[in-house]
Amino acid sequence: MLTLEAAPLELSQADAVALAELIDAELRSASRPRPFCLGCGRDIDKARLAIYAAARRCSVCAGIPCLARRVYQ
Secondary structure (H helix, E strand, O other), X not given: OOOOOXXXXXXXXXXXXXXXXXXXXXXXXXXXOOEEEOOOOOEOOHHHHHHHHHHOOOOOOOOOXXXXXXXXX
């Protein structure tokens, strides 16, 4: 039986640093919704930011964090 698994994308060190800086800038802005992981949908908060920056991917699903903003109403 075949199973489908998302293949993790590779980021260069420069891309990972740029992504971590963008995520940090988004988190500092209280007026904007938080960015989230495209893979599992988890919000990226201050506690997870260090994990994302070090591993360059989500610790839950190995997906790449997305800077798309989730709108809360």
